Amino acid sequence: MLFDTHIHTRYSTDSRMTIEEASAQARAQQIGLILTEHLDLKFPEADAFLLDVDSYFTDYLPWRSDTLLLGVEVGLREDVDVENRECVERYPFDYVIGSIHVVDNIDLYTEGYYRGRSKEEAYGAYFNAMIACLRASDYIDSLGHIDYIARYARVDNPEIEYEAFREQIDGVLRLLIERNIILELNTRRLERKAAIDALRPILQRYRELGGRCVTIGSDAHVPAAIGSQMATAVALADACQLRPVYFKQRRMEYCT
Ligand SMILES: [Zn+2]
Ligand SMILES: [Zn+2]
Numbered sequence: 001m002l003f004d005t006h007i008h009t010r011y012s013t014d015s016r017m018t019i020e021e022a023s024a025q026a027r028a029q030q031i032g033l034i035l036t037e038h039l040d041l042k043f044p045e046a047d048a049f050l051l052d053v054d055s056y057f058t059d060y061l062p063w064r065s066d067t068l069l070l071g072v073e074v075g076l077r078e079d080v081d082v083e084n085r086e087c088v089e090r091y092p093f094d095y096v097i098g099s100i101h102v103v104d105n106i107d108l109y110t111e112g113y114y115r116g117r118s119k120e121e122a123y124g125a126y127f128n129a130m131i132a133c134l135r136a137s138d139y140i141d142s143l144g145h146i147d148y149i150a151r152y153a154r155v156d157n158p159e160i161e162y163e164a165f166r167e168q169i170d171g172v173l174r175l176l177i178e179r180n181i182i183l184e185l186n187t188r189r190l191e192r193k194a195a196i197d198a199l200r201p202i203l204q205r206y207r208e209l210g211g212r213c214v215t216i217g218s219d220a221h222v223p224a225a226i227g228s229q230m231a232t233a234v235a236l237a238d239a240c241q242l243r244p245v246y247f248k249q250r251r252m253e254y255c256t
Pocket of ligand 1 (some may be wrong): 073101144
């Protein structure tokens with residue numbers, strides 16, 4: 001079974017989706033789900049993207065099954081590393097995504113991050129932050145949406161050109177492989193050919209350096225987005241000789 005491994009329900013600040021809606025969608029599409037609610041400690045906007053982990057488990061544990069698993073997406077930043085690790089170790093998460101949402105204490109979603117910076121500077125700082133966080137984070141199972149910055153960047157061509165950032169991207173990929181952290185293939189931008197063309201060389205390089213598996217996740221915040229572009233993602237992974245996997249009780253399983 002294929003798993004959509006990146007889903008936000010109402011425990012995430014920016015989603016109102018219920019678990020009933022998510023579960024119904026998954027059943028209709030015959031895919032498995034991993035819920036991965038946001039936990040972004042020290043987020044620049046006060047009290048946003050925090051997760052009431054106790055309530056999350058109390059509420060959702062009765063729903064947990066072989067095809068509905070309970071994970072978390074932790075926002076990586078160097079100054080919350082100890083707290084992130086403690087949280088991940090304290091609770092019985094099936095799966096932990098580590099993601100860069102904030103660089104230099106600025107939300108990448110906001111215009112302020114791009115003001116006065118060239119693409120080279122903005123993206124360079126993003127990848128440097130990723131490398132620094134990955135060095136410290138051995139408590140995550142996957143790296144979320146490596147192309148996150150391209151969703152929001154205020155630059156002419158937001159796609160990540162592998163050649164332009166080769167040294168830093170290689171640094172990221174090497175760390176992933178060294179630490180047994182899986183690269184996520186986030187489907188959110190895959191309706192654009194330019195996004196696929198930009199991701200392909202990164203996935204090929206990941207494979208070349210020793211990567212063998214990817215997690216596939218839609219990053220859905222609404223029911224209609226669950227499972228979107230999964231077929232495109234599977235085809236892209238396949239073309240790069242990467243196998244789709246998911247995590248259960250923090251152990252990697254192949255999607256069959
Ligand atoms: Zn994210
Ligand atoms: Zn997400």
